[in-house]
Amino acid sequence: MNRLNRLTAILTQLQSKRHITAEEISKRFDISLRTVYRDVRALEEAGVPLTGETGKGYALVEGYRLPPVMFDEKEAYSLLLAEKVIEQFTDREISERFKSALIKIKSVLKDRQKYALDHLDQQVAFYSKDIHDSNRNEQVIQGILSGLADNSVLQFNYTSFLKEENTSRAVEPVGMYYSKENWYLIAYCKLREDYRTFRIDRIRNLEIGEAIFNTNHPTLKAYLKKMEEGHELTKIVIQMEPSFVKYIDTQKYNHGFVLQETIGQKVQLTFMVGSLEYFARWVISLADIINVIQPKALSDRLEVLLTTMIKKLKEGGQTQEAN
Structure with missing residues (x-):
């Protein structure tokens, strides 16, 4: 990206939120902080009304807009839902392109709308890939x-x-x-x-x-x-080898899945469930490829179920021999 295009993109990004830090700009365009400071100074010299506040970042003076497009409240909130859905239902490349487009769309929002979207972003979430x-x-x-x-x-x-x-x-x-x-x-x-x-x-x-x-x-x-903590839900954490995750990649969303992260050489999955018994009877099919991190009650219940299964299998084998 040449500098002129980057300056235009930075200006658009500055319009997408109330405040943008130099670190955010640096990360998005893969440039050094020194280059960010030079670009911001160039925008100021070109007449762009910028302000800077320690701890918050750069901001445009309220009222400064590039494109003459305005959104009402419902349209602005719908943007947030669209972003959450796109993250779940598309591959990474399409998701990144949508985010880039969304930054341009957000750039024309009023300060109050930008604040509302930033606020809502922490209050709205998707924990499933099945929408009806x-x-x-x-x-x-x-x-x-x-x-x-x-x-x-x-x-x-x-x-x-x-x-x-x-x-x-x-x-x-x-x-x-x-x-x-x-x-x-x-x-x-x-x-x-x-x-x-x-x-x-x-x-x-x-x-x-x-x-x-x-x-x-x-x-x-x-x-x-x-x-x-109030015992309305039970937090369950399991780990497995990355190669095994594909076996539960779809099913996990129907069993309280909320988080997946890499811990060392393992993939760790966190679930919030209302019934430990129901979860245990599902995950028992994965007993040979998972490690239960918490709670101990799940490990204990799996041990009982597996012991019972082995006993019944032996009893069934003895019955067949007798016949």
């Missing part, structure tokens, strides 16, 4: 995104899954994620006076209230940890 259109409720999802962005109290009617009980709820939204064919809302429920997880397809008549909350709620990642 029948379970989507676009109007409710847009309302939730607005509530997350503005810290607005949401009001809606909810039908519980087990008891099929209808209740009216007022909640402070914390995060939203997609897993196992459904969207879920995590929120602080004023009726229950505690955090709750709501299946979005069971939410009706959602309204964005005028009340704004200032509660410092946990992030999506922190909430999952909180659920684990």
Whole structure:
């Protein structure tokens, strides 16, 4: 990339967020920090209204825009959902191209919209590769995104899954994620006076209230940890050789998969599950290729299941010999 094209790209990137650090620019264009500083100075000399703030980075003066395109709130929030989906459903090259295009799109957003997208990015997640259109409720999802962005109290009617009980709820939204064919809302429920997880397809008549909350709620990642500590979910960590991951690459999304990382020479997978028994009966088919890191209860249960299986196999063999 020649310098003129790089300067234009840097200007576009500067318009995509409220603040951009020199390190971010350096990483994206694979250039040194010294080159970043020279390029920024060149933009300033060309009349681009830039400001710099220690600890935050560079920013453009509010109102400075290149293309005459504007987005409303719903369109801006839809960009975030599109980015999350593209990350899950395309290969790396297409995903990177989309991110590059998205930076250009974000460059025309207002500061408030940029802040909202940055804020929402930590509150929305995909933990599945199976999307079913029948379970989507676009109007409710847009309302939730607005509530997350503005810290607005949401009001809606909810039908519980087990008891099929209808209740009216007022909640402070914390995060939203997609897993196992459904969207879920995590929120602080004023009726229950505690955090709750709501299946979005069971939410009706959602309204964005005028009340704004200032509660410092946990992030999506922190909430999952909180659920684990509260015994609503059990955290399971297993390791295996990289060559074996292909055997569960699709199935893992139906068993509470949330994280995959490389630890030394092993691939480590983290699951958040509601039923350790259900997980144990699935993963028993992988017993010869996995190491259970935690919890010990899973190792103990697998040992019992395997011992029982071996006993039954021996009994079956003896019966055949007798016949």
